Amino acid sequence: MSEKIYIFGHKNPDTDSICSSLVMEKFDKNLGLDVEARRLGNVNEETQYVLDYLGIAAPELLEKVEEGQKVVLVDHNEFNQSAEGIEEAEIQMVIDHHRIADFKTKSPLYYRAEPVGCTSTILYKKFKEDGMNIERQEAVLMLSAIISDTLLLKSPTTTEEDKKALLELAEIAKIDVNTYGIEMLKAGTNLDKFSEEELINLDAKKSEKNGKKFVIAQVNTVNIPDVLKRKEKLEQVIEQEIQKNNISLFVFAITDILNSNTQIIVLGQETVAAEKGFGKKLEDNMMFLEGVVSRKKQLLPVIDENL
Amino acid sequence: MSEKIYIFGHKNPDTDSICSSLVMEKFDKNLGLDVEARRLGNVNEETQYVLDYLGIAAPELLEKVEEGQKVVLVDHNEFNQSAEGIEEAEIQMVIDHHRIADFKTKSPLYYRAEPVGCTSTILYKKFKEDGMNIERQEAVLMLSAIISDTLLLKSPTTTEEDKKALLELAEIAKIDVNTYGIEMLKAGTNLDKFSEEELINLDAKKSEKNGKKFVIAQVNTVNIPDVLKRKEKLEQVIEQEIQKNNISLFVFAITDILNSNTQIIVLGQETVAAEKGFGKKLEDNMMFLEGVVSRKKQLLPVIDENL
Numbered sequence: 170m171s172e173k174i175y176i177f178g179h180k181n182p183d184t185d186s187i188c189s190s191l192v193m194e195k196f197d198k199n200l201g202l203d204v205e206a207r208r209l210g211n212v213n214e215e216t217q218y219v220l221d222y223l224g225i226a227a228p229e230l231l232e233k234v235e236e237g238q239k240v241v242l243v244d245h246n247e248f249n250q251s252a253e254g255i256e257e258a259e260i261q262m263v264i265d266h267h268r269i270a271d272f273k274t275k276s277p278l279y280y281r282a283e284p285v286g287c288t289s290t291i292l293y294k295k296f297k298e299d300g301m302n303i304e305r306q307e308a309v310l311m312l313s314a315i316i317s318d319t320l321l322l323k324s325p326t327t328t329e330e331d332k333k334a335l336l337e338l339a340e341i342a343k344i345d346v347n348t349y350g351i352e353m354l355k356a357g358t359n360l361d362k363f364s365e366e367e368l369i370n371l372d373a374k375k376s377e378k379n380g381k382k383f384v385i386a387q388v389n390t391v392n393i394p395d396v397l398k399r400k401e402k403l404e405q406v407i408e409q410e411i412q413k414n415n416i417s418l419f420v421f422a423i424t425d426i427l428n429s430n431t432q433i434i435v436l437g438q439e440t441v442a443a444e445k446g447f448g449k450k451l452e453d454n455m456m457f458l459e460g461v462v463s464r465k466k467q468l469l470p471v472i473d474e475n476l
Numbered sequence: 477m478s479e480k481i482y483i484f485g486h487k488n489p490d491t492d493s494i495c496s497s498l499v500m501e502k503f504d505k506n507l508g509l510d511v512e513a514r515r516l517g518n519v520n521e522e523t524q525y526v527l528d529y530l531g532i533a534a535p536e537l538l539e540k541v542e543e544g545q546k547v548v549l550v551d552h553n554e555f556n557q558s559a560e561g562i563e564e565a566e567i568q569m570v571i572d573h574h575r576i577a578d579f580k581t582k583s584p585l586y587y588r589a590e591p592v593g594c595t596s597t598i599l600y601k602k603f604k605e606d607g608m609n610i611e612r613q614e615a616v617l618m619l620s621a622i623i624s625d626t627l628l629l630k631s632p633t634t635t636e637e638d639k640k641a642l643l644e645l646a647e648i649a650k651i652d653v654n655t656y657g658i659e660m661l662k663a664g665t666n667l668d669k670f671s672e673e674e675l676i677n678l679d680a681k682k683s684e685k686n687g688k689k690f691v692i693a694q695v696n697t698v699n700i701p702d703v704l705k706r707k708e709k710l711e712q713v714i715e716q717e718i719q720k721n722n723i724s725l726f727v728f729a730i731t732d733i734l735n736s737n738t739q740i741i742v743l744g745q746e747t748v749a750a751e752k753g754f755g756k757k758l759e760d761n762m763m764f765l766e767g768v769v770s771r772k773k774q775l776l777p778v779i780d781e782n783l
Contacts, residue, residue: 266584268584272576272579275575276777277590280587282584282585470583474582
């Protein structure tokens, strides 16, 4: 067990999980705490774009946490999205913007969740509240996380607070948010190098409702038809995943980040939950959802409600 | 279903639950929100002392919440301590200082927990952060809650933040905290008027560990032997409660608030958890715990760990 307090985001880390871990590390180090940012999986290409832009390394991989290990969770709270062994860790703090579920502690803790678009927006507020100076590196990390989570403020999860934070962070970083943001988002849409197995796990959130396991996996693209060329193989690996892990419903969401639409491929015994929820029939296991880009706000609640 | 947002603390409300509900109501009304403080049970004598001191009425009783009802939880989060129907309510906000367990939402929310001694300490910070003026009534409500939860700053749950808040609130309220506090705490120790059934339910927190239900009930007194005169009858009603609700362990804690000690009466199939946890044998179903006053910090974690 490390004496250090580990800070990490969710499995299959996205840009918010990596950037917010690094920013939280900086925040806590400024306070004199012995902390270290870690990651629970591979860095995706979008996040790599950010790290390369800054010329910094990704946090080290964390395989699992030992009993009693002190940890800070950012950008998640559900144990099934967290590190192996999290049940026996000592969770000291959570900074998050998701619903709360599958989470439990033995002792009181510091927990801060706000219904905003991005964890980094809350971290930005923490810096301001504490009168702590935001340096350029942290400004770029936070604005990148906000651009990623809100798809350049176009996602319905976007709040006024995200907009305000992004604006001020862009000033500190002296960055043209639109130019930088589109390049960053595009970097994350290069799906060719991934196998189908990898695609369905790139950004997959597992949940459970009434004892039924379901997965909503999401990939971002600038060209949905391009991804659908691989539909047959994608369905095969999803079916394997369903069999292997006894999953009742698997939703694979292909989101067009430029036009803000999503095509979903839905498989499993409970596909009717998607049909009921979105009020449409699946055709060839698929459904086109206009204006849908947010898993958290537009997919997860609908599935959770109807499963 | 009410259009108003209901604000309430836990079942068997203590002074923090009632006072923090009223203070949060004031805070939200200042922001122009349509809110109403409610309570989930009878007001205890300590709390009544505070309300009488201010000449104000208690919040109205809330029997249960309807599906979709907007609510704000203060001083608790566990559903088994909350209003009937809470699973289907829309929880917009939680302000709390307890561990998190048995809590789940469908959507992102505003959640603020801090490991401090009292919910009102967090509310005090909220007023300050928002630059909102604290009027005398809210100052008295908050300082009463802090005195109650920290037993006049003597409980081990007390933090520097509670001390700071109490000091500043006393200045606003122009109250001598010690004189007022001892009178208030004493008012809450008049147990004669309660039946044994009432005593074991006055401030009872129910939890579950590995499928085993356990209850830790607590009463405050200035005279432990006085309460123990009723031991036989207390054990009878505890046994009935155990049978009725299939409870594995019932801990009845009699806390001497002036000398900061606790006598516990322990019944149920799993009494060994208490013996293991506190490293003592029960004698005549009892154990004396020197320096123990806090259920949250000194009783609950020990039982939870050993059950």
